[in-house]
Amino acid sequence: MAAGPLLVYNRALNGLFDGSLPSLTTTPLSAVLLSPSHGVDLAAHETLADITADEIENPDYAPAEVTGERVEVDASGPCFHSDTINFGDPVTLGPARYVVLVCGAPGGLEANSLLLGIAELTSGGAVEAQRSKFTVSPPAEGWFRLARG
Secondary structure, eight states: OBOOOOEEOHHHHHHHHHTOSOOTTTSOEEEEEEOTTOOOOTTTOOBGGGTGGGBOOOTTOOOEEEOOOEEEEETTEEEEEOOOEEOOSSEEEEEEOEEEEEESOGGGOOTTOBEEEEEESSSSSOEEEEEEOOEEBOOTTOSEEOOOO
16 A cells, blocks of 8 residues: 655654754664554654554564665655565554654664654555555655755
8 A cells, every 4th residue: 555645753854954863775764553543743752652552463563674765866856765665465454544664673673763754554544454465655756855945
């Protein structure tokens, strides 16, 4: 399924501009899935500890590795892309409404791991997988873009 645009958390956005955010093309990133009841708060949520209570719980679920991270530049400015994120096949997952990109490898995530951004998987409601493939594709225009003028 295709995710909506990534909303970048305030702390990550500030880090992008002041240089304290690790390089998005060399730092391992993970994707976690959140339940439909999660309340998005770009200002208050900064680390994995802030969202852990809303992470889905299924026997097949585990945070997924984000691969193919790259920055592409076109006439509109730089844009952050990745490959499609694979949570497994076949798996039973959900219900989930959001995907969150987190700084750190899936096996090394800690409570203080920095949140990069959150994207909706569906507008309202939830998505699930029942013994099937569960993948999340970044938006065609990339996860986020720094626009010019």
